[in-house]
Every structure is written in C-alpha cells, then in structure tokens.
Amino acid sequence: xxxxxxxxxxxxxxxxxxxxxxxxxxxxxxxxxxxxxxxxxxxxxxxxxxxxxxxxxxxxxxxxxxxxxxxxxxxxxxxxxxxxxxxxxxxxxxxxxx
DNA sequence: TTTGCGGCAGGCC
DNA sequence: CGGCCTGCCGCAA
Numbered sequence: 001x002x003x004x005x006x007x008x009x010x011x012x013x014x015x016x017x018x019x020x021x022x023x024x025x026x027x028x029x030x031x032x033x034x035x036x037x038x039x040x041x042x043x044x045x046x047x048x049x050x051x052x053x054x055x056x057x058x059x060x061x062x063x064x065x066x067x068x069x070x071x072x073x074x075x076x077x078x079x080x081x082x083x084x085x086x087x088x089x090x091x092x093x094x095x096x097x098x
Numbered sequence: 099t100t101t102g103c104g105g106c107a108g109g110c111c
Numbered sequence: 112c113g114g115c116c117t118g119c120c121g122c123a124a
C-alpha cells in the first residue's frame with residue numbers, strides 16, 4: 001500500500017470535531033520530518049470529501065493551507081464544532097492523538 | 099512575531 | 112535510473 005494510502009487511512013481515524021497536525025500525521029505513518037510531504041499529499045488529495053484533509057492543521061495551532069481556500073477549511077471545521085479564532089485553533093484539546 | 103533553511107515523497111524531465 | 116523542483120510544514124534563531 002502506498003504511503004499516501006496509509007496517510008489517508010490514518011486521517012480517517014480523526015473523529016469529527018477533532019483535528020491533527022501535519023507533523024503528528026507524518027510520524028503516525030513512519031516519517032520523522034515529513035510534514036511537508038504530508039501537506040503535499042493532502043494538496044493532491046485524490047479523495048476529496050471522503051478524506052477529511054481539512055482536519056489537518058499546523059503544529060503551531062494555525063489552520064494552515066487548503067486547496068479550496070483557508071476560509072472553506074475554517075468554515076468546515078467550525079461546522080464540525082472546532083472553534084477557530086483569528087486563524088488559530090481556539091481549543092488545543094481538540095487535537096487528536098494517534 | 100517574522101525569517102530562513104532543513105527535510106520528504108512524488109512527479110517530471 | 113538520477114537529479115531537480117514543488118508544496119496545505121516545523122522549528123530554531
């Protein structure tokens with residue numbers, strides 16, 4: 001199974017209302033410093049909507065980028081119950097742990 | 099808080 | 112097959 005396959009699968013473990021970070025996701029699949037690689041895979045997400053790539057944010061707490069626009073990403077998160085304040089995650093407890 | 103540079107998979111020569 | 116470039120990051124300075 002390709003790495004990206006594992007990444008998407010891993011991401012499906014993140015429940016609605018919670019998020020994860022690029023770094024954590026990278027490590028979850030065996031990459032020590034593959035945050036950027038993860039972001040790239042998300043960007044080219046072959047399974048839009050099915051894979052909740054909008055639940056992946058930066059370790060700093062900032063929302064991070066999104067192929068369809070950061071606003072869309074933020075709205076989707078808010079709609080799932082993840083509050084965002086000025087581009088930042090309002091509640092750090094919402095970060096899912098693998 | 100902003101800046102710079104390291105690190106990684108995948109696609110394209 | 113090898114090298115170069117890109118891209119939703121991370122962290123130290």
